[in-house]
Amino acid sequence: MTQKKKNNKPSFNLNWLYTAIALFLAGWFFIMSGGMNGSGKEIQERDFFKYVEEGYVQNFVFDKDADRVSVFLTDEALQKDEFKNLKQNPNLTGATPNMTFKVANQTVFFDKYDRLPKEATSEVTMELTENNVFVEILFQILIWVALLGLLWYFIFRRMSGGGAGGGGQIFNIGKSKAKLYDENSQVKVSFKDVAGLEGAKEEVEEIVQFLKSPEKYTRLGGKIPKGALLIGPPGTGKTLLAKAVAGEAQVPFFSLSGSDFVEMFVGVGASRVRDLFKNAKEKSPSIIFIDEIDAIGRARGKNNMTGGNDERENTLNQLLTEMDGFDTDTNVIVMAATNRADILDSALMRAGRFDRRIYVDLPEIHERKEIFKVHTKNLKIKETLDLEFLARQTPGFSGADIANICNEAALIAARKGKDAIDRQDFLDAVDRIIGGLEKKGKLIKPKEKRRIAFHEAGHATSSWLLEHASPLVKVTIVPRGRSLGAAWYLPEERQITTESQMLDEMCALLGGRAAEEVMFGKDYSTGAQNDLERAFKQSRAMVTIYGLSPRVGHISYYDSSGQNDYAFSKPYSEKTAEKIDEEIRRIIDEQYTRSVELLSANKDKLTLLAEKLLEEEVIFREDLEKIFGKREFDDEMNTITKQAELEDQKKVDSAAETEEENIESIPSKEV
Known part of the structure; x- marks a missing residue:
């Protein structure tokens, strides 16, 4: 397969031409003002007549308006030591004089010149000049006008956005900044490069088919959807899906960001x-993609500044009109992406504008495996690398996080001088991204290190002994980032969470502070700040969002529409607020007491674990199994998981058998 040679010729840019013109005008003005080579040596009038008599003068120019004489010496005179420093190089205005002097009286000067010997003046030529002052002033004014005009052009060109295209000129400031991708554009991303997001990818593929063959869908009387909104957390692949649409679609694709609409100019x-x-309709059928649409699609009337002319609201109003106005016969589909769908205006979200809402969630374990396949395709990895193991080690990671892990693993392997990336490099990359860079050189006092070891051992012990807490992967007391120690867990991937699961997780969170009390008494440290913050947020969510408090009741004060984001009043009374505070404190106190009792009952094992942690600094799941024995809850969980997998496999097998029976039942036709 032959590759096309790249054209390395530099592209022509008008900025170089403008710069050259500006330098030429500035240089010309500098030369005309006599600033480049000077105007010759200043001499006295008597010296001039002396040099004429000695035969050193070749010619002179008399300026009648300025009463000034410019003297040009002969080549022989310039060879003498007396005049060697008077050599002048010609410039753009011609030769420059070697000497100049001011004439006191023109009549007296010419009388003296006429009285000189004929032998001396016969070889000297004389020129008389008379400058037009008006022309000279006009020429200088034109130069300044040209320079100021060039400066004005550059300033307003930058203010209008710079560059060529829609926003490149001051008169085109209202033009769209969208990038156009058509059949001439080389977009290398396709649906094959989008791993995991099967449901979202299927819906996006259908949008492309709408525009490729609309008759297939409209022959039954249906209408092509007006818009599709991609909703999901950051890094899940919303923009990547849009790039894949641009690469797959054989129709014009306009791409821009929501912030590209609004600038300092009103309207x-x-x-x-x-x-x-207008451009999209001219090239219809076409697709418009607006990334981060929440920049202009925020619900109207929810900003703190009231009154005045809101440029963002005007932009949103125009967008609503264009998407579903009187002119609805154009084959233009609008795609948009956001991770803040709750703050979008309800008029933008209604049917007829964004008919389809495509949710791009965080990938599941099998989807993460496919994402790892895509991002390790161009990496030199060992053949024995288990991608499913890596997928299990990264719960809650987005596609962008996985791409970052793969790149970080390659950098770590290169730093160690390896020929291929192995499993440990990926695990180190996960640790570095989650916890930060190791700080092995950080000096910690032995007393503080012992307290840190018991704190982390408390987390590990409580999570090991609690049924619904996340299983431990490893514990370390090596400082990472801003933390002095860390524990890695492998959380179970759930679709819903029960109250007992939330309480066990909170109890494990408070295990660090509880271990300090068990071992050192009530002389607490500041190391549990992050644990207490997370426990408070979780308990508050249980009371105010999930309705898991018997005193407050089955009530949720959470507003998913975001209408109360800017409200100055709470959706409950002061009496209810006191109940909420009491319930939050009760839940935290109960789980803390539970954690203290659990660790007190296993104080000997807690001490063994902390001592081993002080000795080795990093311990793994196998070390906990030696101290505590195998975790009995894991066997129950594995049994439940296996049963669920068997049931899913039975469903797949039965569906396949049904399909085979249907195929066999179709009568064959003879041709």
Whole structure:
């Protein structure tokens, strides 16, 4: 397969031409003002007549307006030591004089010159000049006008956005900044590069098919959807899906960000929306993709500044009109992406504008495995690397996080001088991304190190002994980032969480502070700050969001629409607020007491674990099994998981058998 040679010729840029013109005008003005080579040596009038008599003068120019004489010496005179420093190089205005002097009286000067010997003046030529002052002033004014005009052009060109295209000129400031991808654009991303997001990818593929063959869908009377909104957490692949649409679709694809609509000029946003849809309609069928649409799609009337002309609201109003106005016969589909769908305006979210809402969630374990396959495709990895193991080690990671892990693993392997990336490099990359860079050189006092060891051992012990707490992977007291110690867990991937699971997780969170009390008494340290913060947030969510408090009741004060984001009043009374505070404190106190009792009953094992941690600094799951024995809850969980997998496999097998029976029942036709 032959590859096309790249054209390395530099592209022509008008900025170079403008710069050259500006330098030429500045240089010309500098030369005309006599600033480059000077105007010759200043002499006295009597010296001039002396040099004429000695035959040193070749010619002179008399300026009648300025009463000044410019003297040019002969080549022989310039060879003498007396005049060697008077050699002048010619410039753009011609030769420059070697000497100049001021004439006191023109009549007296010419009388003296006429009285000189004929032999001396016969070889000297004389020129008389008379400058037009008006022309000279006009020429200088034109130079300054040209320089100021060039400066004005550059300033307003930068203010309008710079560069060529829609926003490149001051008169095109209201033009759209969308990038156009068509059949001439080389977009290398396709649906094959999008791993995991099967449901979202299927819906996006259907949007492309709508525009490729609309008759297939409209022959039954249906209408092509107006818009599709991609919703999901950051890094899940929303923009990547849009790039894949641009690479797969054989129709024009306009891409821009929500912030590209609004600038310092009033009315620019609405103008750019009109221009964007005008260009899209001219090239229909086409697709418009607006990334981070929440920049202009925020619900109206929810900002703190009231009154005045809100440029963002004007832009949103124009967008609503263009998406579902009177002109609804165009084959233009609008795609948008956001991770803050709760703050979008309800008029933007209604059917007829964004008919489809495609949720791009964090990938499951099998989807993470596919994402690892995509990002390790161009890496030199060992053949024995188990990608499913890596997928299990990264619960809650997005596609962007996995891409970062793969890149970080390659850098770690290169730093160690390896020829291929192995499993340990990926685990080190996960540790570095989650906890930060190891600080092995950080000096910690033995007393503080012992307290840190018991703190982390408390977390490990409580999570090991609690049924619904996340299983431990490893514990370390090596400082990482801003933390002095850390414990890694492998959380169970759940779709819903029960109250007992939340309480066990909170009890494990408070295990560090509880271990300090068990071993050192009530002389607490500040090391549990992050644990207490997370426990408070979880308990508050149990009371105010999930309705898991018997005193407050089955009530949720959470507003998923975001209408109360800017409200100055709470959705409950002061009496209820006191109940909420009491319930939050009760839940935290109960779980802390439970954690203290659990660790007190296993104080000997807690001490063994802490001592081993002080000795080795890093301990793993196998070390806990030697001290505590195998975790009995894991066997029950493995049994439940295996049963669920067997049931899923039975469903798949029965569906396949049904499909085979249907195929066999179809009568064959003879041709």
